[in-house]
Amino acid sequence: MQHLDNDVRELSVAEHQLIEDGHTHLDQFLRELRETCCEFYSLEGCQGCDRGKVASCQGRLNSFEHVFLDFVIEHFKNEEKIMSKIFSNQDTNECFRLHQQEHDKLLREMQSLMHKLSTESDRGHTAVAIREFHYRVTELFGKHARMFDDPFIRQLKGGKK
Numbered sequence: 001m002q003h004l005d006n007d008v009r010e011l012s013v014a015e016h017q018l019i020e021d022g023h024t025h026l027d028q029f030l031r032e033l034r035e036t037c038c039e040f041y042s043l044e045g046c047q048g049c050d051r052g053k054v055a056s057c058q059g060r061l062n063s064f065e066h067v068f069l070d071f072v073i074e075h076f077k078n079e080e081k082i083m084s085k086i087f088s089n090q091d092t093n094e095c096f097r098l099h100q101q102e103h104d105k106l107l108r109e110m111q112s113l114m115h116k117l118s119t120e121s122d123r124g125h126t127a128v129a130i131r132e133f134h135y136r137v138t139e140l141f142g143k144h145a146r147m148f149d150d151p152f153i154r155q156l157k158g159g160k161k
């Protein structure tokens with residue numbers, strides 16, 4: 001394993017794979033969420049669906065949110081464990097500190113979003129809540145990947161593709 005400077009080493013194939021698997025899993029979550037709602041691509045609400053279907057969508061959104069949050073916590077934990085092994089001087093490493101802070105911020109945003117959307121869904125606006133959850137997760141996690149994960153991976157792959 002090559003060392004890039006005194007405090008930092010390259011990302012191993014297994015570590016890189018673990019991070020990429022997390023990102024693939026995130027895309028699968030979003031696809032499942034889109035497929036839950038019959039009106040996902042329209043601007044319609046839940047008026048076209050019967051009460052049974054709306055109740056089932058409400059249940060799916062609720063359980064989806066909790067499973068998704070558990071997944072995100074685990075994914076961030078894995079990334080941080082990898083970072084802490086790579087940056088041997090992690091306490092003073094600015095990249096590590098900022099990345100970790102961003103994970104904490106994202107988790108807080110997800111929790112408050114889930115709270116808001118559960119209320120919206122309970123009021124019968126489940127299609128709207130599903131679309132908003134999908135939109136915000138895509139936006140927040142896409143931005144996080146571009147600003148933190150991708151540069152981190154590029155920096156530590158030692159120029160390998």
Ligand SMILES: [Fe+2]
Pocket residue numbers: 079099103144148149
């Ligand atoms: Fe990250």
